[in-house]
Amino acid sequence: MKHIPVLLTSVMNVLGDIKDKKIVDATFGAGGYSRAFLESGAKVVAFDRDPNVISDADILKSEYKDKFNFIPKPFSSLSDLAEQFDAIVFDLGISSMQIDIPERGFSFRTDGPLDMRMSNSGDSAVDLIEKSSIQDLAKILQDYGDVKKASILANSIKNEKPKTTLELKNLIHNPKDVAPVFQALRIAVNDEMGELEKALSAVPDLLKIGGKCICVTFHSLEDRIVKNTFRKWTMPVGDPRLPIVEDAKFKSIKPEAPNEEELNANPRARSAHMRSVIKSY
Numbered sequence: 001m002k003h004i005p006v007l008l009t010s011v012m013n014v015l016g017d018i019k020d021k022k023i024v025d026a027t028f029g030a031g032g033y034s035r036a037f038l039e040s041g042a043k044v045v046a047f048d049r050d051p052n053v054i055s056d057a058d059i060l061k062s063e064y065k066d067k068f069n070f071i072p073k074p075f076s077s078l079s080d081l082a083e084q085f086d087a088i089v090f091d092l093g094i095s096s097m098q099i100d101i102p103e104r105g106f107s108f109r110t111d112g113p114l115d116m117r118m119s120n121s122g123d124s125a126v127d128l129i130e131k132s133s134i135q136d137l138a139k140i141l142q143d144y145g146d147v148k149k150a151s152i153l154a155n156s157i158k159n160e161k162p163k164t165t166l167e168l169k170n171l172i173h174n175p176k177d178v179a180p181v182f183q184a185l186r187i188a189v190n191d192e193m194g195e196l197e198k199a200l201s202a203v204p205d206l207l208k209i210g211g212k213c214i215c216v217t218f219h220s221l222e223d224r225i226v227k228n229t230f231r232k233w234t235m236p237v238g239d240p241r242l243p244i245v246e247d248a249k250f251k252s253i254k255p256e257a258p259n260e261e262e263l264n265a266n267p268r269a270r271s272a273h274m275r276s277v278i279k280s281y
Contacts, residue, residue, distance in 0.1 A: 004032070004096070004266040004269075005030075005033055005036070005091065006091065006218075006262075006266065006269040006272045007216050007256065007257075007258060007269070007272055008032065008033065008036055009262075010256045010274050011033065011089060011214055011216070011274065014212060014253055014276050015037075015040075015212065015214070018042040018086065018087070019040065019041030019042070020043070021041075021042045021043070021086035021087065022042070022043045022044075022083070022084075022085045022086050023037050023044050023045075023086060023087045023089065024045050024046070024047070024081070024087070024089065024206070025037065025045070025046040025047070025089055025091075026075040026078065026088060026089060026199060027047070027048065027089075027090055027091045027092065028047060028048035028053055028057060028070065029048065029050075029091065029095045029097070030053065030095065030096075031046075031053070031057065031060055033089060033091055034046045034060060034068065035060060038060065038063075038064050038067060038068060042067075042086075043067045043068075044064075044067065044068050044069070045070075045081070045085075046068070046069070046070050046071065047071050047073055047074065047075045047077065047078070048070075048072065048075075049073060049074040050095075050118050051072065051119070051120055052097065052098075052101075052120075054070070054072060057070035058070075074119070074199075075090065075195065075196075075199040076194075076195045076198040076199050078199050078202040078203070078206060079198075081202075081206055083206075084205075084206055084208045085206055085207060085208065085211060086207075086208055086210070086211050087207075087212045087213070088203055088206060088207060088211070088212075088214075089213075089214045089215075089216075090196075090199070090213075090214070090216065091216045092215065092216060092217050092218060092226075093217070093218035093222070094106060094118075094186065094218075096268060098118065102165075104116070104117075105124070105125060106182070107165065107182075108166070108168070108169045108179070108182050110165070111164055111166040112164060112165050113126075113163065113164060113165075114129075114162055114163055114164055114165055114167070114168055116182075116185060116186045116190070117189060117190065118190045119190075123189065125168075125185045125186070125189050126161075126163055128140075128185065128188060129157055129161060129162070129185075130161065132158075134151070134154045134155050134158050135151075135154075137154035137157060138150040138151040138153075140184050140185065140187075140188045141153060141154055141181060141184045141185075143184070144183065144184035144185075144187040144188060144193075144221060145177075145180030145181055145183050146180060147177050147184065148174070148177065153171070153172065153177070153181070156171050157171060165182075168181070168182075187221070192222065193221060193222065193225060196222055196225055196226075197225060197229075200213075200225070200226070200229045204233065204249065204250075204279070207279045208279070209279055210278065212253070212277065212278050213230075213276065213277050213279075214274065214275075215230075215274070216272055216274050217272070217273050217274075217275070218271050218272055219271060223273055223275075226275050227275060230252065230275055230277050233248065233249055233250040233277055234248045234249075234250045234251060234252050234277060235248055236248050247280065248280065249279065250277040250278060250279055250280060251277065251278050251280055252276075252277055253275075253276035253277060255273060255274060255275050255276075256273075256274045257272065258272055
């Protein structure tokens with residue numbers, strides 16, 4: 001399936017006029033967001049740790065020259081940037097491209113090696129299973145997938161040591177647990193929550209006054225991190241019982257979800273939520 005950028009219209013509406021503005025696309029993917037920003041006259045710095053997207057980035061580079069810069073690193077490397085930007089945009093989760101390539105090992109619908117690495121480097125899901133204790137594996141399944149009877153399933157996975165996606169799927173007796181198990185292992189393999197927390201911690205210093213941070217999330221774990229982070233940023237600084245309390249550094253922008261038209265065109269958008277904030281000072 002062709003990758004369709006989720007909530008792109010909503011993102012562009014929040015950004016407003018971005019001609020000559022500097023924007024970070026923290027999750028390049030297939031380049032849908034970056035292309036839209038560039039077509040609207042912005043200058044874009046894009047991040048992605050997936051080496052499979054470099055060819056798409058090269059195409060944009062050839063078209064837009066010095067207006068586009070691609071950094072082949074995870075977005076946790078945002079703190080390496082040495083300038084400020086008008087917006088930083090995150091399109092979180094997994095992309096259609098990654099799901100649709102069996103060799104990547106993200107999908108339980110087709111057989112492939114149990115890999116799940118977004119960067120194609122480091123430990124795979126097979127390595128994670130091998131190195132984790134039953135207790136650690138159960139915690140991963142419970143914390144990142146809310147899997148019922150996680151200990152029983154973790155024990156089964158450790159004993160059978162699946163090497164392919166269908167081998168893992170066949171170990172999961174409850175069909176409702178299949179997607180959560182795959183999600184949990186993928187999150188753990190790629191340290192997705194740690195990467196997100198590190199990236200967000202760099203955002204306040206990287207935004208200009210009036211700059212916006214926009215996050216599109218796809219499951220409750222990442223959405224909770226974004227929501228709690230934005231709540232912290234938008235709270236007044238100091239003890240409200242004292243006479244001097246600083247105003248919040250950020251202000252919230254109304255959250256959005258896909259409308260019916262977008263859901264009909266792109267069913268994978270059904271769990272998406274967009275949260276945004278603007279830097280006040």
